Amino acid sequence: ALLSFYKLLFRHGDRSPIKAYPTDPYQESDWPQGFGQLSQVGMRQHLELGQFLRKRYNGFLNESYDRHEILVRSTDYDRTLMSAEANLAGLYPPTGDQIFTPNIKWQPIPVHTVPQNEEDLLSFPLGECPRYKQLMNETEHSEEFLNITAEYQDFIDMVRTKTGLNKTNVESIWSVYDTLFCESRHNKTPPHWVTPTIMEKLKVLKDFSFQITFGVYKQLEKSRLQGGILLGEILKNLTKMEIPSPQKRPKLMMLSAHDTTVAALQASMNIFNGRQPPYASCQIIELYRDDKGTLSVSMFYRNDSSAEPYQQQLPGCAFDCPLEDFVKITKPWISDDREKECQL
Numbered sequence: 001a002l003l004s005f006y007k008l009l010f011r012h013g014d015r016s017p018i019k020a021y022p023t024d025p026y027q028e029s030d031w032p033q034g035f036g037q038l039s040q041v042g043m044r045q046h047l048e049l050g051q052f053l054r055k056r057y058n059g060f061l062n063e064s065y066d067r068h069e070i071l072v073r074s075t076d077y078d079r080t081l082m083s084a085e086a087n088l089a090g091l092y093p094p095t096g097d098q099i100f101t102p103n104i105k106w107q108p109i110p111v112h113t114v115p116q117n118e119e120d121l122l123s124f125p126l127g128e129c130p131r132y133k134q135l136m137n138e139t140e141h142s143e144e145f146l147n148i149t150a151e152y153q154d155f156i157d158m159v160r161t162k163t164g165l166n167k168t169n170v171e172s173i174w175s176v177y178d179t180l181f182c183e184s185r186h187n188k189t190p191p192h193w194v195t196p197t198i199m200e201k202l203k204v205l206k207d208f209s210f211q212i213t214f215g216v217y218k219q220l221e222k223s224r225l226q227g228g229i230l231l232g233e234i235l236k237n238l239t240k241m242e243i244p245s246p247q248k249r250p251k252l253m254m255l256s257a258h259d260t261t262v263a264a265l266q267a268s269m270n271i272f273n274g275r276q277p278p279y280a281s282c283q284i285i286e287l288y289r290d291d292k293g294t295l296s297v298s299m300f301y302r303n304d305s306s307a308e309p310y311q312q313q314l315p316g317c318a319f320d321c322p323l324e325d326f327v328k329i330t331k332p333w334i335s336d337d338r339e340k341e342c343q344l
């Protein structure tokens, strides 16, 4: 079968912490570009991902940049915009007459975005949805949530006193883990109370907060109000490919976003592994056309740059899933009127 179209969604690369906790020995001035900024490690991660994609799609995607072939869309954050740019530097190094000035093996490629307060597709959890807020409230009274909170109550209390955070719950634990993780990745000695066991427990709670945001309790309804919105948009692109069109359509749509975006999309197809998507992790959705013209969808997840991406299976379908089955199986996970379903 011939690859006719593919959609990539990736998380930005390694960054500095989004914020510090009150007693944190490291503050904004300890980071070269301040909080929430892509590091040179993150730039290299995306350069490498772009080079991987170049190899993967050789023979399908033009060697030289063709603006009709690719559409790039990022959330309006420095780290995601810069990740997309570093990625494209790996995917489209200029050759021949595309070299616009000697000694620079790079060419500008547009990365589109919308202002953060107008972002309604790539920033999760999507807002303005009273029903989703109610679902999250109910989740906090679910058995799983109460069990985890009870099990880790003393731990959470200890973290609260050590960090000086007045409100620590499962969600706010996420940001403590994140800050400590970023500091450890950049060789900043942690405070003495942070041991590997403490980090492991923080990680369990951090991953749990991803799981409950998009699942654990009433996952299907959460997906209809969250990741299903993005999945619906992706399916619109895929099914459009069935209609032959005179003008050239992009072969590749690249989305540069966040860990919650990747998790939301995967949860809406029930293929989320329950763990925070790593830096520069990439969800790949490929559309193939066989010699009879039948379209099928194959999905891969690259969450480890030292290994081949692994193929994911949409529950209820073959690994290479006929498009019409893919649409049918995912339909219940996608709301066709989110506005209405968000009302209480």
Ligand SMILES: CCCNC(=O)[C@H](O)[C@@H](O)C(=O)O
Pocket (backbone or CB within 6 Å): 011, 012, 018, 257, 258, 259, 260
């Ligand atoms: C307030 C927390 C917001 N976090 C982010 O935007 C980060 O980019 C996060 O989503 C990530 O992927 O690291």
